[in-house]
Amino acid sequence: MYYKQYGDTDMRVSAVGMGCMRYDEEDIKAGRLDACADVALYALEKGINYFDTAPFYCNDKSETITGMALSQVKREQFYVSSKANLGTTGKIVNADTFRSRLETTLNRLKVDYLDFYHLWCLLSLESYKQQSEALYDFFVQARKDGLIRNIVFSAHMQGDELEKVIATDNYKGMLIGYNALNYRFRQSGITAAAEKGMGVVVMNPLGGGLIPENPEKFAYLTKGTDLNVAQAALRFAASHQEITIALAGITKKEHVDDAVRSVENLVEKPAAEIVAEYAGKGMGIDDLCTGCGYCRGCPVDIDIPKYMDAYNEKLLGNSISGRLKYHWGIPGEKAGDCTACGLCESKCTQHLPIIERLAEIARLS
């Protein structure tokens, strides 16, 4: 296993971590939680020492299963993270509701403290402001009380928005989605975090399965390796110097083997070098929005890069509405507000037909 230093902490973490949101559904339904825990134990055996879980994952069983596995080894053999936000603390948010949620997590994981506790699922700067104002002080108190070691955040924001949260100096690390499809959206964020001495953990390295489902289109990732496309996509993320851990969603022991294989003899490179290396490569990259953000400033407040990212999903054979609703949390109908003023198209670095695409999104919503 290849290990990296987590930001400016003294923690040495595996370059691939176990994303504990994909325990086997059939096993969970049948109550075979031991079988799921065996997979996490296998990951430990193979050198993976970072486990990322949360309330609600896997029918709310993920923390329990992960605890069943981790409690079988010494506490110093692993790092574990979980998450909290206004969705986990209930409508009445106070020190008691926050603490009670955290204690549930600690009990399920059978640990006295968490290594990382995320302010969870920040979709925009507005949601960041709302969540941090309501909860950050409770995180700080929990750290003082020894219940968590590091306060971190997880977000679905783009690079420039991430930079603003990073600039607060309030977080030891962050968790974001990053892969060969969307890296241009986020690259400035990981660079800013690394410069601050933060750990950077990335989720969704396979692009929600789009990359392994389109092996020919992403074959360029495997060039010079004997890896399959899924392994190469994981390696793509892990090879960034700025990225500490690439999380692999693991259901079976074979997924652990894949993850371990993907970082064998890893060579790390700066993100800027990787971006230059892959420029122009990839699936229909000319038609894809790169997330550069130059089109911002819409007079009717349409967050164009997010809508164009959702349209990317269509080009890749996926659902626009799913992306808008579950990833970005914005309504498709808003695309219908476009007045076709043309301002954004005049600035688009990819010369995309933004007006036409917004009209299509509005029609489909």
Ligand code: SF4
């Ligand atoms: S063309 Fe539409 S989306 Fe673009 S800036 Fe004008 S109103 Fe906004």
Ligand code: SF4
């Ligand atoms: S300028 Fe074009 S490529 Fe860049 S974010 Fe906007 S729509 Fe996407």
